[in-house]
Amino acid sequence: MILSAMLRVKMAWARPTGPRHEVVLSSRLRLARNLRAHPFPPRAPAEELKAALKAVFKASAAAKSLESAARLELCEVSEVDREFLVERRLASRLLISEPAHRGVVVGEREVLSIMVNEEDHLRLQGIDSGLCLEDLLGKVSALDDELAQTLDLAFHPELGFETACPTNVGTGLRASALVHLPGLALSGQVNGVLQSLGAAGLIARGHYGEGTKVLGDFYQVSNARSLGPSEEDLVSGVSKAVEELVRAESKARTELLRGLGKSRLEDMVFRSVGSLEHARLMTYEEAMQHLSAMRLGLSLGWELPADLTTVNELTVLSQPGHVQMLAGKELDAGDRDFLRATLLRGKLKS
């Protein structure tokens, strides 16, 4: 599979079509699974990892949910390709940090995928647009059932699915939503609101997982626990909390439009539009800040030189790996900033 071909295919999760898409960019659900016959990846020697990768690739080839899926061994693709997979949310930084005997399986429109030999042998994943965790649970669980027909999964009668780290044991489930909270951020409420999620057994973190900076007021909200409640209950807990966040964010956006606030908000959004339309050099962080402001303006119904589909797409295409994939080669930071600014100007004018 030529990864650059994926640039032309729109991933399902970036389309602004899902429920509550004005606030919820995408939902992601993963199930962690392991093979009974092999040590967990963090402790497995190369031959065990190799055997696990082969078994998972073979089983996935027989799964109807992954018909016409691509299977990639990470050691067979370039560093730029691996970076591209991370930005596409098909691989984690941990997975690409040691590419040997690691792989990914990527289904149609990138909705269903599998990371092989990350922290666990299998990380089954579903991503789609808007708040759609229940729907994703159905899809990922069906894939899990298909794979379990041919793979002997590690399952404990009392503790459930066994995982390398006990923080994932039981359901192996993490349900998360990528939410855009510029209204709460501008009104200074975002930290308080996110902290209150802790009481509901949820955690909030920056855009692309642990340790990354919060870019463009995008946050990821997910369940903290994996053992005890059923999959349906865990998903329902996250969905309800995200619905609350959507209400709080919508209220904050409405309040920002009152009085002098409206002029300040318009000034911020149109300055961002100006930068995106005219800048000659732009870092990824700056691009995300301006795209976030544009996304806010569009959700308020303002007429701007790009629609939500384009803005969502640009949040993905502006990432360093995507810019290099567009160039077809590795670029230094200065060249990336130049190409990014050119790309943004072009997209906003078309």
Next chain:
Amino acid sequence: MLCARCKKKPAQFLIKNIVDNQVSEAHLCLDCAHGAAQESVAPALAGLLSLLGGAAPAPREKAPAKCASCGLRWTDFRKTGFLGCPACYDCFAVPLKGVLQEMQGAVRHSGKRPARSSADLRGRLDAALKSENYEEAARLRDLIRKGRAA
């Protein structure tokens, strides 16, 4: 080995961190590992470290020295937070129960089970019996029984 951060106390944990696209590793003492976990906005890790650092019930009395299947010692788990293989869950069942109760607030799974078809299991049981792999046959027989009960 001394802690890479304070350079005073012995290193007890290997902390792997991913910041700004860079993966870094550091051997840290308990206090510095706590600090690192808080900084990295990783509540699950912070919770796990807190438990492994002494809040969890002492495992020494009842836990075996190491996993009979993969050789992982409980001290290895305390350092990395990772178990070695599925059999570790049985080997270290007693100390893990305390860790899970604190970390997850539960010690019993109530969700889905692996969806193996009974026909497939019976086929595999026949194959195991034919090859005189009685240990595997007994495991498959138990699985079939559990499937009927479920």
